[in-house]
Amino acid sequence: MPPGNDVIPNNQPKLFAFGRLPIQRRLPVFVGILLLAIVLIFSWLSYLGVRNASVAMASELPAASYRKTADLYLGWIFITGIMAVVIGSAGGWIMGRSITRPLYELNRVAAAIAEGDYSARANVYSRDELGKLAGSINIMAARVNEALEDLEQKVEETTRELQTVTTDVNDQRENEKKKDEFISIASHELRTPLTIIKAFFQITVKDMDPAFRSYHLIGKAARQLNRMERLIGDLLDVSRINAGKMQYNEEAFDFQQLLKDAVDNVQQIFPHHQMVIENQVSVMLHGDRHRIEQVIINLLNNAVKYSPGADKVLIRAGMNGHNLVVTIEDFGIGIDESHIGELFDRFYRVDGGHNYQGLGLGLFISSEIIKRHRGSISVKSEPGKGSAFTFQLPVASSN
Secondary structure, three states, rough: OOOOOOOOOOOOOOOHHHHHHHHHHHHHHHHHHHHHHHHHHHHHHHHHHHHHHHHHHHHHOOOOHHHHHHHHHHHHHHHHHHHHHHHHHHHHHHHHHHHHHHHHHHHHHHHHHHHOOOOEEEEEOOOOHHHHHHHHHHHHHHHHHHHHHHHHHHHHHHHHHHHHHHHHHHHHHHHHHHHHHHHHHHHHHHHHHHHHHHHHHHHHHHHHHOHHHHHHHHHHHHHHHHHHHHHHHHHHHHHHHHHOOOOOOOEEEEEHHHHHHHOOOOHHOOOEEEEEEEOOOOOOOEEHHHHHHHHHHHHHHHHHOOOOOOOOEEEEEEEEEEEEEEEEEEEEOOOOOOHOOOOOOOOOOOOOOOOOOOOOOOHHHHHHHHOOOOOEEEEEEEEEOOOEEEEEEEEOOEE
16 A cells, blocks of 8 residues: 555544554644644743733733733734744644655655566665665665566577577477488388399399309399398388387397307308407396397497407306396497497497498497397497497396
């Protein structure tokens, strides 16, 4: 409620209404009452003086002259009293305004700040304590208003940035969706003609004399077809993973035999690299045998691909509590630490100044397969010394 607009309840006695008036209205009344009391006391004392003097004067002055002098004297006393009351009330009002106006200003500014209006200022210019308080409140309001404006500006800038980021994220999602659709369609469309060409090559090689020069050329072409078949398979796997349609045929199998078969298959493809199983463990694992073998073959292929100057790949398998731990280590070019965090992302490749073939899907697919088997995969690497990929899979406690 604004100052000066106090409302007296209906059930409040009128006698107490004066106590609810603001101070700027009460002070002149107080001063006027005080001056009136002083005048009345002065008049009473004067009256007593006149009365005592009248006894002495009655014997010396005629009665008419005495009354005239007494009336004149009392009249001046009355007029002086009225003037004192008026002047005192006016002075009290002026003094009350000078005292209460700064308080009114401070109250107005405080109410405005409480309502959130930090642009309000107290118009008090005196050099007393109230003036200093008003100056401090004005400085505080100015600083708060400045900080609020800066905050609003930062909020607007952040909002615009978030809108831009949201737009970019939506565009990126749309592009990823279109790319996934293209990959899915292209992979399915390429798979059929590739299978037919591969069958023709197999029939041709079967009926051809190995002495012919074309026999070796067809063999090279068949190996490129196998490579293309693996790439198309990776694209199909990525499409299935993104769509949540990756199929897993879980069963119990002998991991030791699986590891041996996978190493033998890769050894035949890369006879110039020696695949060494330093440690192995006999354990029955529950999962998709084909997908786990796919992970091992992917890691072995990468170990050979990224170690052109080396001729050895180490394979270690063991148990850590109820987890099967498999490590495949090479002695190739290694990976810089800045690439480790994104290494298992889709289509991410680390060329390191070399042109290596591939789409950057093998590690992404391997990571997804291990995660679906409730396991984990990690890598330790040092540029120029090689890399060691490790994956862990939970094993039933009965093993």
